[in-house]
Amino acid sequence: MKFVDEFREPETCRRLVDEIRRATTRQWTLMEVCGGQTHGLLRHGIDDELRGHVELVHGPGCPVCVTPVGAVDLAVELAGRPGMLVASFGDMLRVPGSRESLMSARSRGGTVRVVYSPLDALRLAEENPKVEVVFLAVGFETTVPATALAVRRARAVGLSNFSLLVSHVRVLPAMEWIAASPDSRIEAFLAAGHVCTVTGFEAYEAFARRHGLPVVVTGFEPVDLLAGILSCVRQLELGSANVENRYGRSVRPDGNPSARALVDEVYEVCDRPWRGVGTVPAGGFRLRPTWAEFDAESRFGRVAGPAEEHPSCRSADVLAGRVKPTECEAFGRECTPATPLGAPMVSAEGACAAYERYRRSTATAGDEQ
Amino acid sequence: MCLGVPGRVCEWLERDPPFARALVEFEGLRREVAMDCVPEASVGEYVVVHAGLAISRLDAEEAESLLETLDHVARLERSADEPRPGGSS
Amino acid sequence: MSSVRPSLNCPLPDAGDGERISLAHGEGGRLSRLLVERRVVAGLGEVAVGGGGDSALLDWPTGPVAVTADAHVVSPLFFPGGDIGSLAVFGAVNDLAVSGARPLSLTLSFLLEEGLAMATFDTVVASVRDAAHRTGVRVVTGDTKVVPRGAADGMFVVVTGIGNPVEPISAGPSSMVPGDVLLTSGPLGRHGVAVLSVREELGFDPPPRSDSAPLFDSVDALRSAGVPVRAMRDATRGGATAVLHEWAEASGLTLVVDEHRLPVTPEVRGACELLGLDPLQIANEGTMLVAVPPQAADEAVAALRSVPESAGAAVVGEVRPQVGTPVLVRRVLGREQPLDEPTGAPLPRIC
Numbered sequence: 151m152k153f154v155d156e157f158r159e160p161e162t163c164r165r166l167v168d169e170i171r172r173a174t175t176r177q178w179t180l181m182e183v184c185g186g187q188t189h190g191l192l193r194h195g196i197d198d199e200l201r202g203h204v205e206l207v208h209g210p211g212c213p214v215c216v217t218p219v220g221a222v223d224l225a226v227e228l229a230g231r232p233g234m235l236v237a238s239f240g241d242m243l244r245v246p247g248s249r250e251s252l253m254s255a256r257s258r259g260g261t262v263r264v265v266y267s268p269l270d271a272l273r274l275a276e277e278n279p280k281v282e283v284v285f286l287a288v289g290f291e292t293t294v295p296a297t298a299l300a301v302r303r304a305r306a307v308g309l310s311n312f313s314l315l316v317s318h319v320r321v322l323p324a325m326e327w328i329a330a331s332p333d334s335r336i337e338a339f340l341a342a343g344h345v346c347t348v349t350g351f352e353a354y355e356a357f358a359r360r361h362g363l364p365v366v367v368t369g370f371e372p373v374d375l376l377a378g379i380l381s382c383v384r385q386l387e388l389g390s391a392n393v394e395n396r397y398g399r400s401v402r403p404d405g406n407p408s409a410r411a412l413v414d415e416v417y418e419v420c421d422r423p424w425r426g427v428g429t430v431p432a433g434g435f436r437l438r439p440t441w442a443e444f445d446a447e448s449r450f451g452r453v454a455g456p457a458e459e460h461p462s463c464r465s466a467d468v469l470a471g472r473v474k475p476t477e478c479e480a481f482g483r484e485c486t487p488a489t490p491l492g493a494p495m496v497s498a499e500g501a502c503a504a505y506e507r508y509r510r511s512t513a514t515a516g517d518e519q
Numbered sequence: 520m521c522l523g524v525p526g527r528v529c530e531w532l533e534r535d536p537p538f539a540r541a542l543v544e545f546e547g548l549r550r551e552v553a554m555d556c557v558p559e560a561s562v563g564e565y566v567v568v569h570a571g572l573a574i575s576r577l578d579a580e581e582a583e584s585l586l587e588t589l590d591h592v593a594r595l596e597r598s599a600d601e602p603r604p605g606g607s608s
Numbered sequence: 609m610s611s612v613r614p615s616l617n618c619p620l621p622d623a624g625d626g627e628r629i630s631l632a633h634g635e636g637g638r639l640s641r642l643l644v645e646r647r648v649v650a651g652l653g654e655v656a657v658g659g660g661g662d663s664a665l666l667d668w669p670t671g672p673v674a675v676t677a678d679a680h681v682v683s684p685l686f687f688p689g690g691d692i693g694s695l696a697v698f699g700a701v702n703d704l705a706v707s708g709a710r711p712l713s714l715t716l717s718f719l720l721e722e723g724l725a726m727a728t729f730d731t732v733v734a735s736v737r738d739a740a741h742r743t744g745v746r747v748v749t750g751d752t753k754v755v756p757r758g759a760a761d762g763m764f765v766v767v768t769g770i771g772n773p774v775e776p777i778s779a780g781p782s783s784m785v786p787g788d789v790l791l792t793s794g795p796l797g798r799h800g801v802a803v804l805s806v807r808e809e810l811g812f813d814p815p816p817r818s819d820s821a822p823l824f825d826s827v828d829a830l831r832s833a834g835v836p837v838r839a840m841r842d843a844t845r846g847g848a849t850a851v852l853h854e855w856a857e858a859s860g861l862t863l864v865v866d867e868h869r870l871p872v873t874p875e876v877r878g879a880c881e882l883l884g885l886d887p888l889q890i891a892n893e894g895t896m897l898v899a900v901p902p903q904a905a906d907e908a909v910a911a912l913r914s915v916p917e918s919a920g921a922a923v924v925g926e927v928r929p930q931v932g933t934p935v936l937v938r939r940v941l942g943r944e945q946p947l948d949e950p951t952g953a954p955l956p957r958i959c
Contacts, residue, residue: 151579153525153565154881162589163941186521195943214958239570240883240955257630266810266883266956267571269553273809289570289958292521296572299555302537344521347567347575370523372941377589398581400523400567406575409556522884522958542813545882547874549813568882570958 153399157371166376167199170383174203178386179335180379181328181471183321184290184342185212185497186370192504194372196379204379207335207471208494208501210324211342213289213317214241215493215500216424220454221317222247225286228315228450229260235278236315237263237271238286245496246489252286268300268314275304275312284446287314292344294318294435295409298416301437301444315446315453318435319422321345322353327430329361331470338364338382343374343397348413350405354393362391369397416441423455426465426493460484465492468501475502482506523569525577526552528562543568634681636845636891637950662841663707665773674709674771676700685732685762687806689798689818692765693735695893698822700769701743702842705824706896708778709771711743716750716767721760732763743822745769777831781839781858781899788838788927789905790863791898793826793918794819795871796848800890800954801879808956810883816875821894826918830898833911838899846950847889848924849935851897853949856934864936864944865925883956888937888947890954899927 182188188208191197197206210216226247229236236252243253243264256262261281265271268285275283287297297314304312321342328334341354346367358365364385368378378396385392395401404410413435422434437445447453462480467473475481475494485491487503494500526543532551533540539554543566553572560566566573632639649656663676680696690698697714704711716736720729740747748770798819805812823842830837841851852863865888872880872887880887894917900908905923912921925938936944 151565151582153577153582156582156586158940160941162586166589184521186523193945194939194941195945196941198943199941239958241957243955253632254628254630257628264808264955266808267553269571270809290521292523292569292574293958295556295574296553296570299537299553299572306537342521344523344567344569344574347523373586373589377585396585398585399578400575402575406556408558409574412556524881526882544878546878547876548816548878550811550882 154371157369157373159373163194163372163376166373166380167196170200170376170380171203173380173383173387175387177203177205178337178383179205179207179471180338180340180382181207181209181336182340182368182375183209183211183325184340184345185215186344187211187340187342187368187375188504190370190372190375196372196375200379204383208504209328210424210427210469210493211290211321212493212497212500213293213319214239214245215496216319216427217242217245217288217317218423218425218453219248220423221286221315222251223249224447224451224453225252225284225315226250226255226260228284228446229255229262230258233280234282234284234450235261235263235274236284236286237265237274238288239266240264241497242286242288268297269303272300272304272309272312275309276307279311281311282450283312284450285312285314287316287318290319290321290342290345291348291413292342294413294417295348295406298412301416301441302412304444305441310443313444313446313449314437316417316436317422318417319424319430320419320433320435322357323430323433324424324427325357327427328470329357329363331472333472335471336363338366338386340368340375340378340382341365343367343369343401346395346397346401346405348405348409350403350410351393351395351401352403358391358393364391365393367393367395367397367401369400424493425496426463427469428466460491463491465494465502468492468494475505478502521569523567523574525565526550526568528560528564528566530562534558541573543573631953632951634845635950635953636847636850639951640845662703663709663769665707672773674704674707674773676703676707676769676771678703678767678769680765680767681761682803683761683807684803685728687803687818688815689802690820690893691732691735692763693732694739695820696765696767697736697739697743697745698820698894699844700767701745702823702894702896704769704771705822705827706778706840706842707771707773708776708827709773711745711769711771711824713748713770714740714745714767716747716765718750718752719760719764719766720752720754721762722754722757724762729763732765739822743824775831777827778837778840781855784838784855784859784861784899784927785901786861786927786929787902788899789902789923790852790865790925790927791900791905791908791912792843792848792871792895792922792924793823793898793912794895794920795873795876796843796892796895797876797880797885797887797890798873798895799893800847801876801885803891804883804956805879810879812875812879814875816873816879819892819894821917823894823896823917825915826896826912829911829915829918830908833907835900835904835908835911837908838901840896840898842894842896843892845891847887847891848897849888849947849950852935852947855899859927860930862928862931862933862936863925864928864938865947866938868940869922869924871920871922871924884958885954885956889950902926
């Protein structure tokens with residue numbers, strides 16, 4: 151068992167596809183919450199494979215894209231200050247703020263580094279004691295333990311030139327927001343396997359009961375995705391609404407207690423604006439006051455309040471599955487992958503960006519015929 | 520989101536929190552990984568690594584049982600003479 | 609130009625190619641292509657006759673001459689499997705080789721940053737010498753300039769390669785027809801992963817090695833075996849994907865590659881899983897793609913494998929009639945998905 155190839159086995163996948171098709175009496179609408187799952191579904195063409203049986207709506211599951219414009223703007227500004235360095239994950243670099251992205255800040259002389267881990271950013275601070283290193287801490291619950299560990303280690307070694315610009319977000323409140331929206335079309339959720347690896351799924355029981363929606367904890371490989379979809383479909387056909395775990399090799403009911411304790415020591419839950427959504431109650435984490443010395447906002451300046459979303463951007467409706475991207479007036483006009491107005495156009499896996507790409511390839515076909 | 524990759528624990532380098540570290544192997548290469556959240560992982564075991572931190576130990580029995588269930592379901596399906604549309608089996 | 613489709617409200621012209629040069633303009637994807645097409649070729653106007661290709665054939669009174677120009681920037685200057693010196697030589701040699709020329713001479717210019725260690729410079733020069741010996745080329749002239757500290761990243765190396773166009777080895781991508789087979793001369797993504805690993809100090813053990821190597825012997829093996837080559841190109845910046853897009857555009861056909869047939873080393877596979885990268889989008893410096901008619905595929909693979917630099921050659925895909933999408937990749941489940949043109953150098957991601 152190497153935990154990879156076994157879960158990409160084409161024969162197993164084909165059987166699962168057949169089984170899902172056979173198990174459905176009508177088309178069901180599922181939302182995969184996590185961008186990693188969206189990536190897997192689109193990469194392998196699973197959404198096409200199940201067309202007519204299962205419609206997959208891409209959720210707001212990209213923490214990079216929902217990072218508020220104000221946080222990007224502050225990171226850009228800090229990167230331009232002398233003696234400061236801003237580090238973040240590679241996918242954060244191309245996300246535009248109100249004026250520019252970290253990538254373009256770097257081409258204007260800002261100091262920006264790509265890291266694989268917040269612990270690598272910590273090492274940058276250790277190696278460059280005269281430089282203030284700010285890590286732009288984005289990510290869902292999966293990523294929060296790593297940034298919590300970074301500040302714990304920073305305190306343990308007495309490092310004073312390292313801080314976090316925290317923009318961490320929580321998945322369950324976003325699911326609440328979608329499920330509670332009056333005209334939501336979502337009939338079941340594929341819950342994010344790596345988020346649940348940290349948090350567990352006990353909290354989903356009440357959610358599933360309250361909304362009468364099945365929730366299936368799902369992994370990321372093709373076999374995992376199909377197994378999760380099959381469980382959802384079976385529940386829907388039976389009219390049940392339970393929480394099931396199809397990613398049992400990594401997810402326990404109570405998650406990872408060491409990781410949860412680490413998060414709880416460093417962070418507290420707060421309301422947070424999500425780009426393209428608005429403020430989500432209890433939708434994020436912030437550093438506890440006892441860790442203020444590592445809070446870039448209290449040391450260097452505050453993130454400006456939620457910027458006015460573009461009036462014609464309907465990303466909230468798209469994220470909730472109420473409208474298709476093509477129904478938005480701005481789609482493909484002022485809003486393109488190069489000049490995104492809202493979160494789903496920012497990420498390559500976002501619903502609007504995916505439609506935009508599809509539209510371009512089909513339009514190309516039309517042109518050439 | 521949340522790219523998490525399975526890797527095999529090769530060697531513990533440091534056991535004490537908050538500096539727990541091990542060498543973990545991913546396909547053909549090894550990298551140092553923070554192990555504070557999987558203190559009981561043993562050498563040879565697989566862990567899921569996200570952003571440089573191991574966030575869980577992978578349970579081989581669970582993995583096999585999922586694959587077996589799926590295999591079993593498929594065989595049942597094939598042995599059934601005709602598909603039953605609407606059946607939730 | 610077929611990349612501009614006015615009926616589409618096409619977003620392409622604004623794609624960050626805006627007011628300043630960004631690093632993405634140098635990374636071999638769409639922005640690099642736009643920079644050459646819309647700024648260089650268009651800006652030069654009637655004096656540009658080369659069309660922006662990697663090498664050119666000059667018809668001189670004394671006979672034809674093949675020329676290529678290459679500017680090398682790499683950070684760090686030394687990486688597992690190579691350095692900026694050998695990279696510069698092999699880069700020029702490979703551009704000439706895939707165009708069907710025998711590399712003969714190089715010009716060599718160094719842009720040096722104030723403060724560069726003399727020992728570092730000596731090591732790079734020695735590496736140029738060794739690489740020139742290995743490929744049988746001679747350095748005929750050159751230049752050195754020193755710029756103030758901060759104005760360059762250690763050193764940049766600029767070369768011009770001059771070769772003898774022995775005989776055209778390939779008819780060019782516009783000669784491809786449906787049914788042709790696509791080959792790679794070796795495992796993909798090794799150079800980009802090697803450089804990224806050391807530059808970002810990713811701490812991989814063993815450090816992944818670059819494929820930086822000369823391809824002339826591999827090309828020669830195809831020539832000696834009499835393989836009728838349709839197209840041949842070293843897959844540098846932008847990786848195999850950039851070459852596939854270039855060929856799809858030149859031929860007006862659809863190119864399909866098979867994910868499970870792509871040769872990838874375990875180190876590159878491990879790094880790509882961990883960092884969320886696609887080996888098809890990552891740069892190579894000693895690996896080329898070749899298109900041949902189907903009946904010549906086995907012979908081509910055998911010829912390539914007889915040379916150490918292309919011992920890992922393999923069939924990776926085929927050419928189809930135009931189906932709307934220029935490049936498709938058949939994923940493990942058998943579905944064919946569009947493979948987009950790279951938009952910038954791949955970065956480690958968490959999503």
